[in-house]
Every structure is written in C-alpha cells, then in structure tokens.
Amino acid sequence: MAGMKHQELLKGLIRLHILHHAVEGEFYGQWMIHELARHGYRLSPGTVYPMLHSMEQAGYLRSRPRFVAGKTRRNYAITAKGRSALAAGKEKVTELFGELFEDA
Numbered sequence: 001m002a003g004m005k006h007q008e009l010l011k012g013l014i015r016l017h018i019l020h021h022a023v024e025g026e027f028y029g030q031w032m033i034h035e036l037a038r039h040g041y042r043l044s045p046g047t048v049y050p051m052l053h054s055m056e057q058a059g060y061l062r063s064r065p066r067f068v069a070g071k072t073r074r075n076y077a078i079t080a081k082g083r084s085a086l087a088a089g090k091e092k093v094t095e096l097f098g099e100l101f102e103d104a
C-alpha cells in the first residue's frame, strides 16, 4: 500500500469525494486514482479498488464491466443511497469544518 499520511482519518473524506465525482457520471478505478492524485492523494490501486468495492458492498455505488480495447474495465455509478449519503456528508462537513475554520 503506497503510504498516505493519516490515511485512516482521511478515508471518509476521500469516500465523499468519490461520491462527489460519481454524481457527475460513471467513472472507472484508474480514472479515480488519477483524480485523487490531482488533489494530492497518491493512493495505490491496492487502496482505491478495495475502497470502491466496499462502497459498492455498502450500496453507495454500483458497477458493471465494460469492454474497452479488448480489456475489461469496471465502471462505477452512484446509487440513490450514494446520493443521500453525499448530501448528508456535505451537510456534516459544512457544519463540522465551518466551526474548525471560524477560529483560524
């Protein structure tokens, strides 16, 4: 696992960010790995794929295989439960982090 500082603490925020992009449209794992890297989160496939899988198990995402250029790729899409989790997450982040930044 490529080390990410404070990984356990940040995983919930990363999951919310994944849902944020899933709302915009279907994505595949490698795309999300690049997107997270763009934000400064260098996560290995060994971290991101299990995360996507567990989010699917929890009902936040659904996936289907896509055949692209002779290779199978798994595309992920948000579910209704994922949408409501994102809405709840945004509300909590605003509330909790609003207070964090008040004293800054």
Ligand SMILES: [Zn+2]
Pocket: 017, 021, 035, 036, 039
């Ligand atoms: Zn992003």
